[in-house]
Amino acid sequence: xxxxxxxxxSLPVSLGxxxxxxxxxxxxxxxxxxxxxxxxxxxxPGQSPQLLIYRVSNRFSGVxxxxxxxxxxxxxxxxxxxxxxxxxGVYYCLQSTHFxxxxxxxxxxxxxx
Amino acid sequence: xxQLVESGGGLxxxxxxxxxxxxxxxxxxxxxxxxxxxxxxxxxxxxxxSISSSSSYIYYADTVKGRFTISRDNAKNTLYLQMTSLRSExxxxxxxxxxxxxxxxxxxxxQGASVTVSS
Numbered sequence: 001x002x003x004x005x006x007x008x009x010s011l012p013v014s015l016g017x018x019x020x021x022x023x024x025x026x027x028x029x030x031x032x033x034x035x036x037x038x039x040x041x042x043x044x045p046g047q048s049p050q051l052l053i054y055r056v057s058n059r060f061s062g063v064x065x066x067x068x069x070x071x072x073x074x075x076x077x078x079x080x081x082x083x084x085x086x087x088x089g090v091y092y093c094l095q096s097t098h099f100x101x102x103x104x105x106x107x108x109x110x111x112x113x
Numbered sequence: 114x115x116q117l118v119e120s121g122g123g124l125x126x127x128x129x130x131x132x133x134x135x136x137x138x139x140x141x142x143x144x145x146x147x148x149x150x151x152x153x154x155x156x157x158x159x160x161x162x163s164i165s166s167s168s169s170y171i172y173y174a175d176t177v178k179g180r181f182t183i184s185r186d187n188a189k190n191t192l193y194l195q196m197t198s199l200r201s202e203x204x205x206x207x208x209x210x211x212x213x214x215x216x217x218x219x220x221x222x223x224q225g226a227s228v229t230v231s232s
Binding site for chain 2: 035037039041043048049050051054055058060090092094096099101102103104105106107
């Protein structure tokens with residue numbers, strides 16, 4: 001199974017600041033169809049996860065452009081600029097290229113510095 | 114509006130069974146694959162099982178294979194998870210999630226059903 005390693009575990013940030021979260025996979029996430037199925041979710045406190053970014057860099061409906069995803073192969077990054085209070089929570093990456101299983105990163109908690 | 118509402122959670126003794134349901138609305142349920150994802154208290158997300166739109170394809174995590182059964186009733190817009198031989202490590206919040214087949218991503222989640230396995 002593909003192992004997804006997220007860093008850092010905790011990420012203190014000042015409101016208005018910019019942060020990056022890293023997600024690395026134990027093998028390439030490029031599918032034989034040429035697509036890379038790496039996605040990002042945010043789980044706000046007390047809520048279910050919500051999709052932010054799909055297939056590396058595509059923002060889901062309603063997601064502000066402060067969120068951006070990048071990367072390729074085994075190395076991916078979620079960048080959040082102009083952090084707002086509503087951005088706080090735990091961020092997870094997910095790979096679906098090598099399904100089954102679906103595998104999540106262990107999460108990165110974004111909190112106020 | 115897409116809605117997924119889980120039910121059926123509760124407190125159950127080790128070794129016993131429990132069946133979760135997920136009622137879908139706001140979209141054509143029979144066109145979408147569905148998933149169960151769980152989250153143990155204070156922990157991360159763990160995929161549990163997936164089922165294709167017509168139930169032709171079903172997959173399980175190794176941790177639940179042989180004990181859990183995913184199924185669906187497209188006429189009732191409902192997804193199920195039958196859990197047997199429950200263990201303390203199955204204690205978690207169980208989410209159902211819709212599967213976008215074009216982008217291979219879960220794009221809508223329910224609010225979760227809490228399952229506690231304890232004597």
